[in-house]
Amino acid sequence: MRVSFWSALSAGAIASLFAFSAAADSIRIGLVSEITGPNAEAGAYTINGAKLAVEEINKKGGILGKQVELVVEDNQSTNPGTVLAFSKLGGNKDIPAIIGPIRSTQVQAASPTIKKAGVPVMIGGTDPSLTHVDNPWVFRCRPNDTYSSRVIADYGVKNLKLKKWAIVHSTDAFGAGGQKALTDALKNLGIEPVLIQGYTNNSQDFTPVVLAIKKSGADVIGTYITNSQDVGIFAKQLRQLGVSATWIGSPSIVTDTAMKLAGDALHGTYGIADFNPDANPAAKAYAAAYRAKYNLDPDIYSSWAFDAMNVIAQAINSGKSEKSDDIRKAILGLKNWKGVEGDYNFDSNGDGLRGYNIVKNDGGKVKFVEHINFDK
Amino acid sequence: MDALANNFQVLFQGLALGSIYALVALGFVLIIRATNVVNFAQGDFAMLGAYMMVAFLINVGLPYWLSFILALVGMGVFGLVFNYGVYYPLRHRGFLPVIISTLGASIFLQNTVLAIFGAQPKRLDNVIAGGVQIGAVFLDSQYLVILAVTMVMVAFQYFFFEHTMLGKKLQATSQDKDMARLLGIPVALMIAITFVYSSALGGLAGVLVGPVLFVSIGMGSIIALKAFAATIIGGFGDVKGAIVGGLFIGVVESFAAFYISVPYKDAYAFLMLFLVLIFRPQGFFGERVSEKA
Numbered sequence: 001m002r003v004s005f006w007s008a009l010s011a012g013a014i015a016s017l018f019a020f021s022a023a024a025d026s027i028r029i030g031l032v033s034e035i036t037g038p039n040a041e042a043g044a045y046t047i048n049g050a051k052l053a054v055e056e057i058n059k060k061g062g063i064l065g066k067q068v069e070l071v072v073e074d075n076q077s078t079n080p081g082t083v084l085a086f087s088k089l090g091g092n093k094d095i096p097a098i099i100g101p102i103r104s105t106q107v108q109a110a111s112p113t114i115k116k117a118g119v120p121v122m123i124g125g126t127d128p129s130l131t132h133v134d135n136p137w138v139f140r141c142r143p144n145d146t147y148s149s150r151v152i153a154d155y156g157v158k159n160l161k162l163k164k165w166a167i168v169h170s171t172d173a174f175g176a177g178g179q180k181a182l183t184d185a186l187k188n189l190g191i192e193p194v195l196i197q198g199y200t201n202n203s204q205d206f207t208p209v210v211l212a213i214k215k216s217g218a219d220v221i222g223t224y225i226t227n228s229q230d231v232g233i234f235a236k237q238l239r240q241l242g243v244s245a246t247w248i249g250s251p252s253i254v255t256d257t258a259m260k261l262a263g264d265a266l267h268g269t270y271g272i273a274d275f276n277p278d279a280n281p282a283a284k285a286y287a288a289a290y291r292a293k294y295n296l297d298p299d300i301y302s303s304w305a306f307d308a309m310n311v312i313a314q315a316i317n318s319g320k321s322e323k324s325d326d327i328r329k330a331i332l333g334l335k336n337w338k339g340v341e342g343d344y345n346f347d348s349n350g351d352g353l354r355g356y357n358i359v360k361n362d363g364g365k366v367k368f369v370e371h372i373n374f375d376k
Numbered sequence: 377m378d379a380l381a382n383n384f385q386v387l388f389q390g391l392a393l394g395s396i397y398a399l400v401a402l403g404f405v406l407i408i409r410a411t412n413v414v415n416f417a418q419g420d421f422a423m424l425g426a427y428m429m430v431a432f433l434i435n436v437g438l439p440y441w442l443s444f445i446l447a448l449v450g451m452g453v454f455g456l457v458f459n460y461g462v463y464y465p466l467r468h469r470g471f472l473p474v475i476i477s478t479l480g481a482s483i484f485l486q487n488t489v490l491a492i493f494g495a496q497p498k499r500l501d502n503v504i505a506g507g508v509q510i511g512a513v514f515l516d517s518q519y520l521v522i523l524a525v526t527m528v529m530v531a532f533q534y535f536f537f538e539h540t541m542l543g544k545k546l547q548a549t550s551q552d553k554d555m556a557r558l559l560g561i562p563v564a565l566m567i568a569i570t571f572v573y574s575s576a577l578g579g580l581a582g583v584l585v586g587p588v589l590f591v592s593i594g595m596g597s598i599i600a601l602k603a604f605a606a607t608i609i610g611g612f613g614d615v616k617g618a619i620v621g622g623l624f625i626g627v628v629e630s631f632a633a634f635y636i637s638v639p640y641k642d643a644y645a646f647l648m649l650f651l652v653l654i655f656r657p658q659g660f661f662g663e664r665v666s667e668k669a
Contacts, residue, residue, distance in 0.1 A: 036487065040593070043495070197638060202598055232497075256496075257496055257497060260499060261590050
């Protein structure tokens with residue numbers, strides 16, 4: 001009995017050795033995402049997006065003839081969890097590139113670890129400073145908040161002709177960065193906001209914020225709200241307390257979750273979205289594939305990860321190398337690479353995109369209004 | 377007039393959220409009194425109750441009142457399971473193993489619910505749609521329901537513990553287990569009943585606050601943190617204290633957020649906690665430790 005146990009064990013060990021050597025013939029790409037914790041929902045969508053890209057790449061024969069394997073590491077929706085996940089993936093020599101988180105604060109926390117690992121990391125966090133901290137390994141697959149704020153300010157001031165601005169922002173890295181950028185963008189258009197109001201994530205009550213907006217007499221509200229749930233609570237209370245000002249929000253305002261939770265409180269609001277299924281042909285194809293596979297509407301948490309995976313694949317293909325250094329050079333060499341979020345041209349900082357879509361919540365449906373792009 | 381309206385609005389929100397803290401704090405206190413341990417899964421009782429409501433109301437499609445009753449009964453049954461699964465096996469091991477056991481239960485509950493319901497928060501509708509508009513002040517109907525139910529629960533609690541035999545037996549158990557046992561009170565059963573009641577109470581808080589904060593995995597943790605502060609501010613293990621402490625924190629944080637600063641809203645509850653611990657360590661209603669001994 002005992003003998004057979006040991007022989008079974010050693011047979012298993014040999015089998016796993018073979019499995020390992022088979023795996024060595026694939027290209028392993030890391031993904032640090034939120035599987036547990038309060039943001040697990042968004043994390044699941046990010047994984048969906050990356051997985052869809054991997055599936056399509058493998059169907060077409062993989063990269064350099066090798067199949068792609070996604071190695072997903074949970075960051076528990078926390079900064080320490082993110083650092084831990086990056087040390088784990090970054091220390092693995094089999095993983096030449098990693099797709100990082102969408103939360104700016106997590107990227108900020110993990111930045112030194114990423115630099116030490118020396119592996120290209122595609123991020124979704126939109127705080128402008130993330131690519132300006134002398135870290136050559138961070139590449140952004142979404143337009144940063146300098147552009148989002150310029151688009152918000154441009155659209156509100158020039159198209160809608162609104163001049164009395166209130167800014168509501170989360171106090172985390174994303175919200176504080178967005179607030180600063182929006183204030184600057186408005187200043188460039190000659191406007192001083194009448195109110196700048198911060199709040200902390202997972203606020204249960206936005207009454208003080210809404211009352212402050214009411215008092216300020218603002219006719220347009222620009223928001224940088226991180227969590228979809230906070231968008232929902234804020235929207236409900238804003239309309240309940242009778243504030244009817246125009247609202248142009250950061251991407252969380254058009255997430256599926258925010259729109260489901262807030263319902264008609266969000267009708268008529270504008271949002272900016274780096275991803276919209278109607279914005280370009282690549283986006284249309286992606287949206288169709290995503291719906292077919294997951295029976296869900298694609299949103300911003302999934303689309304950038306789809307692009308990130310494809311940018312890595314493209315870079316490995318064009319550089320004909322799966323070494324981290326070569327991948328980095330190849331990413332910087334991409335010219336007008338057409339992704340679902342727009343045309344990618346990575347600058348020396350690692351920013352790939354410079355434009356946003358303006359969308360409108362039209363009775364619960366997100367309608368594409370226009371794409372605003374900047375050259376610089 | 378405007379300032380008056382604003383103050384009233386802020387007070388109303390504060391009292392309503394404070395009521396939720398109070399209900400969860402009450403659950404904390406009852407378990408502390410019965411077992412001498414803090415149940416760190418108390419906030420997750422609220423979360424679980426809200427998800428049960430979602431399951432019955434939205435997934436099964438039962439009417440609101442029936443879903444409400446089933447959610448509370450479900451939470452009562454869960455309290456019994458919790459008692460025998462988490463507390464009972466460790467009851468002779470001192471307080472630390474039990475606390476760790478409740479922490480484990482909390483993580484287990486959050487991830488079980490995550491696995492079953494997925495990560496997307498759920499929307500629950502108000503019991504009564506709309507609200508009351510008085511001038512510039514808007515009273516959300518759900519907040520009114522929360523305030524009313526909390527008052528009823530406080531009255532019920534008083535009547536139950538002071539005027540029924542079962543309530544008196546529960547009190548005796550919490551005061552002195554050995555003496556209670558000598559008097560023929562089935563102590564283990566009394567503790568089980570306490571868990572059933574606390575669990576239903578936590579579930580009630582969750583069902584009530586679901587339409588306001590939306591139903592999400594993390595909803596319990598945020599409430600529990602404030603409720604725990606309320607428990608200490610009110611006087612550790614004091615029933616009156618839990619209710620007053622909860623309302624106090626709700627109102628203070630609401631006004632401080634309005635008048636001082638919104639981003640520091642969560643800090644005020646703990647600032648109050650520090651102040652109370654420095655100047656009145658036994659809490660509003662707590663006995664001095666020396667007197668207790």
